Amino acid sequence: MAFVSLKAWRARSAERAEIASRLKHQLIAALGLTEADALAVNEIACADPGCPDMETIVLVMRAGTPTRALRIRRPMDAVDAQDIADLVEQDRSGDASR
Numbered sequence: 723m724a725f726v727s728l729k730a731w732r733a734r735s736a737e738r739a740e741i742a743s744r745l746k747h748q749l750i751a752a753l754g755l756t757e758a759d760a761l762a763v764n765e766i767a768c769a770d771p772g773c774p775d776m777e778t779i780v781l782v783m784r785a786g787t788p789t790r791a792l793r794i795r796r797p798m799d800a801v802d803a804q805d806i807a808d809l810v811e812q813d814r815s816g817d818a819s820r
Contacts, residue, residue, distance in 0.1 A: 749780060749806060756785075759782075759783060762781040763780055765778055765779075774795060774797065776797040776798075777794065777795050778798050779792070794808075794809055
């Protein structure tokens with residue numbers, strides 16, 4: 723078992739929070755969300771064959787509509803502009819399975 727200092731853990735946690743915050747702001751703009759809507763961005767382990775170790779899950783919560791879970795098959799720190807464009811297309815087409 724590896725030892726991780728509290729200082730290192732806090733630094734990594736702050737870095738991950740910054741990445742999530744930046745990505746969240748980009749996605750809010752790209753998806754055209756309003757103040758009445760909400761968005762959550764999380765990174766989770768992916769056990770599916772052919773999936774990377776980590777993937778990014780985006781929960782889109784538009785006022786008056788059911789919550790949608792969209793996925794980007796990359797860790798948060800690897801998400802790029804094409805991934806965001808693909809996610810917007812998933813949202814528009816109603817396809818959350820990609």
